[in-house]
Amino acid sequence: MNITLDQNVSRIRGLWTAEGYSPLRVSDPEKVRRLFGLPALKQKFNPGESYTLPLSFARERLPLLSVGTRREVGRLISGSRRLWRDTFKNIVVNEGLNRLLGSTLAGETVVTAWYIGLTSSSPTVVAGDTLDIHAGWTEIANYDETNRVLWVDGGVAAQSVTNPSASRFTISATVTIGGAFLASVNPVTGSPATEGFLYAAGAFTAGNKTLNDNDTLDVTATFTAAAA
Amino acid sequence: MKEKVRGRDSFAAIESKGRSLLTFDERHILALRKAVDETTLAVSRCQRLIDEQTVLLEGWKYQAADARQNLERAMKETTGRTQ
Numbered sequence: 001m002n003i004t005l006d007q008n009v010s011r012i013r014g015l016w017t018a019e020g021y022s023p024l025r026v027s028d029p030e031k032v033r034r035l036f037g038l039p040a041l042k043q044k045f046n047p048g049e050s051y052t053l054p055l056s057f058a059r060e061r062l063p064l065l066s067v068g069t070r071r072e073v074g075r076l077i078s079g080s081r082r083l084w085r086d087t088f089k090n091i092v093v094n095e096g097l098n099r100l101l102g103s104t105l106a107g108e109t110v111v112t113a114w115y116i117g118l119t120s121s122s123p124t125v126v127a128g129d130t131l132d133i134h135a136g137w138t139e140i141a142n143y144d145e146t147n148r149v150l151w152v153d154g155g156v157a158a159q160s161v162t163n164p165s166a167s168r169f170t171i172s173a174t175v176t177i178g179g180a181f182l183a184s185v186n187p188v189t190g191s192p193a194t195e196g197f198l199y200a201a202g203a204f205t206a207g208n209k210t211l212n213d214n215d216t217l218d219v220t221a222t223f224t225a226a227a228a
Numbered sequence: 229m230k231e232k233v234r235g236r237d238s239f240a241a242i243e244s245k246g247r248s249l250l251t252f253d254e255r256h257i258l259a260l261r262k263a264v265d266e267t268t269l270a271v272s273r274c275q276r277l278i279d280e281q282t283v284l285l286e287g288w289k290y291q292a293a294d295a296r297q298n299l300e301r302a303m304k305e306t307t308g309r310t311q
Contacts, residue, residue: 026249033249041251050246057250057258112277113270144259150266170255186266214248 008228012100014090014200016180016221019166023052023214025079035073036061054144055080055216056170080216084209088179090202090221095130099184099197111197115148115186116167116219119179119201121208131183131198139188140177143217144170147186151221159225166218171211179203180219 026032029045032053045051058077062070092100102108117139124136154164185196200223211217250258 023246023248025246029249038250038254051249052246053249110277112273113266144255146259146263147266150269152269170259172255 010228011226012092012097012223013225014092014182014202014221014223015087016090016202016219017085017087017166018177018180018204018209018220019085019218020083020209020211021055021080021216021218022083022212023054023080023216024058024077026051026053026077028076032073032076035065035069035076052214053077054170054214056168059168059216083211083215084206086204086206086209088202088205090181090200091125091127091129092200093125093129093198094127095197096182096199099199111184113184113186114151114153114199115183116151116221117148117181117183117188118143118169118177118217119181119203121176121178123179123201123203125179125181125201125203129198129201131185131196134198134201137178137201140175141188142171142173142175144172148183148188149219150186151182160222161224162222163220166220169217169219171215171217172213174210174212176208176210177204177217178208180221182221 029051030040033040058073058080062073065073099108099111103110118141119137120140125134126136129136149167149169151163151167152165153161155161179202181201182199183196184199200221248255
C-alpha cells in the first residue's frame with residue numbers, strides 16, 4: 001500500500017513595491033533656494049522657464065525647516081505626483097539562500113547592511129545568479145546617489161522584515177528600469193562585486209518603467225518566511 | 229564611485245519638463261552626504277554586532293575555562309581512586 005506523506009514546505013519570499021514620482025515644480029526658484037538655505041547663484045533664473053526640484057530633496061529637507069519656512073516653501077512648490085506603482089515578487093537566489101543558512105546555522109559572517117540596486121529592462125532572474133554573474137540583467141546606476149541605496153530594516157516580527165522608510169533614488173537621466181535586487185555591498189556596476197552577495201532580485205510585474213532626471217523612485221522590500 | 233552620465237552644466241535639462249533647481253555640484257554633494265549617513269548607520273550596526281559577539285565570546289571563554297577545570301578535577305579524582 002502506498003503511503004503519501006504530508007510534507008510541509010517552508011517558504012522564503014520577498015514582496016517589493018516600487019513607486020515613481022515626478023519632480024516638484026518651483027514657482028520662485030531664487031526664493032525657494034534661499035528658504036532651503038542654498039547659496040545664491042551667479043546664473044540668473046529665466047522667468048520664462050520652469051524649474052523643478054526632486055521630491056526626494058523636499059522630503060529630506062522640508063522636515064529640517066521651521067514650521068513657518070516650511071509653510072512658505074509649500075506655497076512655492078507643487079505638482080509632484082505618483083507616476084506609477086508596481087508590486088512584484090522576487091527570487092531568492094542560491095547565493096542568498098546559502099548566505100541565509102551560512103550566517104544562521106554555520107557561523108559565517110553576518111551581513112549587517114543590505115542595499116537595493118536597480119536592474120535593466122525585462123530582467124530574467126534565475127536561481128544561479130550571483131552579484132558578480134547574472135546573465136539575464138545588468139545594473140542600472142543612473143541616479144544621484146553615490147552607491148546602491150541602503151535598505152534599513154525595521155526588525156523582524158511575525159516572520160517578516162521590511163524597510164519602513166522606502167529606499168529612495170533620485171534619478172539623474174532618462175532611464176528604463178525593469179526591476180530591483182538586494183545586495184550585501186553598495187558599490188554599483190564597475191566596482192568589484194566579487195566580495196558581495198546577491199540575496200534576491202525580481203522584475204516589475206507590469207513591465208519596464210521609464211523615469212527622467214529629477215524623478216524619485218521609492219523602493220520597499222518585505223521579506224517573509226513561513227513554515228508552510 | 230560610479231560615473232555620472234550627466235554633464236557638468238549648472239542646470240541639467242530635463243527634456244521639455246523644466247530645469248533642475250539644484251546644480252550638478254549640489255546634487256553631487258547631497259548624494260555624498262547621504263552616503264556618509266548610510267555608512268555611519270552601517271558602522272553603528274556593525275559595531276553593535278561586534279559588541280554582542282564580544283559578550284558571547286567572553287561567555288564562551290568562561291564556559292571553556294569552567295569545563296577545563298571540571299575535567300582536570302574529574303581526572304584527579306579518577307587517578308586518586310585507581311591508585
